[in-house]
Amino acid sequence: DLYLLDLNPVDAERYWHRGRWKTFERRQVTLSPKGAAPRTVTLRWSVQGPVIAHDPARRRATALAHVSQRAGASGVFAMAAINLARDWQGLQAAFRLHPSPTNFHYADIDGHIAWRILGFAPRRMGGHDGMTPAPGDGRYDWDGLLPVEQLPSIVDPKAGWLASANQDNLPKDYKPILAYSFREPWRYDRVVEVMEGQPRHSLTDSVALMQDVASTPARRFVSLIPDTVPDAAVAAAALLRDWDGVLAADSAAAAVYELAWADLEQRIHNIVVPAKLREWVPLFEIGAILSLLESPDKRLGPNPKGSRDLIVAMALAAGWEEAERRLGPEPALWRWGTLHDTVIRHPLARRSPMIAAAFPPIEVGGSGGDGTTVNARWLRGDLSVAGGASYLQAIDVGGWDDSLFLNLPGQSADPKSPHYADMAQPWIEGRMLPLVFTRERVEVEAAGRVYLDPA
Template sequence: VIGAGEPALPGISIGHNGYIAFGLTIFAIDQEDLYVYETNPDEPLEYRYRGRWEPMRVERETIAVRDADPVQVELRFTRHGPVIFEDLDRHSAFAVRAAWLEPGMAPYLGSMDYMRARNWDEFLAAMNRWGAPPENQVYADPRGAIGWKPAGLTPIRPNWNGTLPVPGDGRYEWAGFRDVDELPVSADPARGWLATSNEMNLPEGFPAHEKVISFDWYAPSRAERLAEVFDSRERFSPQDCVRLQSDVVSVPARRIVRRLADVHAGDAPTADALALLAGWDGGLTADSGPAALFEVWYRFHLRPALLRRALAQVTAEDQVEAALRRLLPEEDLLADPRVDLDLIERPAGRLGPDSDAVLDELLRSSLTEAVTHLERLLGKDRDQWAWGRLHLARLAHPLSALFDEPARARFAVGPVPRGGSGDTVGNTAYTPDFVQTGGATFRIVVDVGNWDASLAMNSPGQSGDPDSPHYADLFEAWSRGEA
């Protein structure tokens, strides 16, 4: 078996075994519930369940602490799972029930089965033993067969849909788990291709409210770009697929920039910025000046301005900023432009009277602010603007905060310029300092049947030893999208 798996977890979950190829992305099964309990005022370690007080299970652990005395901790559990918060004043407690805490649910353990599969039927059978995390599983074999089957332990909630916390008093209990055969499946579709990128991909007609999988999915931007590319041609070489894995065309950027055609600048710098974006194809390449302008404008100026204006229509004036802080999405794993795009493309009545004129002014004024912001970051010379001067990949050891400076430098890798964003197929999601925080460190393109022609890349190198010449020797090639 050739491929990769999660560090420290069993199995190879992405790769091939000489008979079939397999890969995965996130399929967002809702595997958790938050339970709220009434606790006994006279005995806080008891909670009400089916009309009586039930004791919590208590486990005590000793945690060794560096340069200090050991610390004794008490872990508490209800029948549903670990207690994560207690409010003694309100006589309440909160616990999490999670499918992945069930027996036999070691993450990725199910890959041990499909590593041995030799055909589609055996691959499907292995899905019955895949529990967590929930994944889109994709398949290909040398006969030309392809398939998609999501897998994961799916709770059955008879009288609620899992979107909100529920009382833990016995009225809201799981009724077992769905058989994997109840989840959708696709084999050899007529369009000739299958792709997944964490989006909502339940097929049309699936009873999503009767057999609840989830109501919380990632944005479809990356899937839309994949569909655009796959529908544009019939044949792809392994190198074509390598390039597609690191594709940095932003579908949301193209849609937002399209709306700028109706905007007129009131000053020369803004007019120059409009012209710069008007001739841009939406490619967030590391050397692109328009990409740098767009990302600074959209993330730091346009989005807050849009949401602030929309909130002002439905929220008290003194609460708008607090609401905005809660509403701005965290995008350190993947981006989510759905609300922004909806406000831009369907503003009527949502941005105040004459919403189109309001939107024109928001686009214009926020772009003016972004130009000033980018000039502070990269200077006034537009020829020197480049997205990769801001957007970087830099690796630090998880324990680097405990290291001295020489050790910290010894383990660190980078920085290198990066293209893309959390909206692109080549996911390079980042935090407000522009440093990449999400995306693939391992990439593989399997040439099915011609197995030895497969291509792979692993960041930062093939060795985990910082003194090895192979510790970071693939990092720059990885950053350029090579394999």
């Protein structure tokens, strides 16, 4: 949370808090940047936390309250405690040490499953929700943290399974509101669809579900294609009408859909958002766009349904034209994976030739899926892969040696190691690898040994 502090007009090292002037805690440090002279800066703290802006001329300072700076916040200690716990009850004490917001899923050899939200959650005073900066005069301070026992949890649900996929999974009546930055529920909804259709769920089923690239938004888009479209949209409409909405890497329909959707998003944005606000409202959620198209209203003009059909048709035509431009003149050769390519680059490679030479790009290959599929793949503006499910694991609880995993691009961070990128190809293929557990299996599977000499 951000707090706006009023500075004393005579002494800018004091701020108003709960009816009196208080003095910042201060510390001076010397910075020695490369190629520049050392300089001394003053670090300040208010009762809320570190001061990130100090402007005596405006009599204003800004302080930051963050859970990572609360007493006892240590993810390292929390993970050590979690790993030492023997059962669900024993985990509760470890959970109290875990500062970052986390969905924690649990299963044990006795058949119990559970879920709990972890993390330091502030008690905000004055009805403040944390969404905007608040006056730092004490009315909206944090009043400690919520006990972890008061955070949402589920133990042994009747359905027999639990899932989370970055969706809003807080109970609807839960107070206080803990977070707002959830993703749309497409991936979770697909998990529900699959799980409810399976009387039993195996390790193989878990692997298949993690690799699932069926897109609910794609299916809903296809249902909006008009029976009659202009000539420019006929080919795209014909390709998509019988498509199942699976964003497979080798799918031509998936490529046309993604290109058409990108065009449609921009069209809806230009229609609905006034020009002067477009900088501040750069995008819509997919669900909002689909809801508008499925139930068109006056925002689309005096003939909403007619406008909707025309918008969809124009997007289809634009998608087809863009596919021809980017993928060539032969639709039989179009592939979603050609556009949705995965290349891993060091984040500093563009700024440092030395880093770029030491960490060359890893060409992983064309991927299926997008940000709406269980097998998550976020999109860049050019539709290449920006990120997604880089680590996957399917654990056989009790039969630990049968567990499977993938870790993109490999198990080593050293580009000279043979294990630096040896999981890139299995990852793009969805081919899970053994995650062995017992000493006996580790000895069998070991490819080498690394000895650490503290001397």
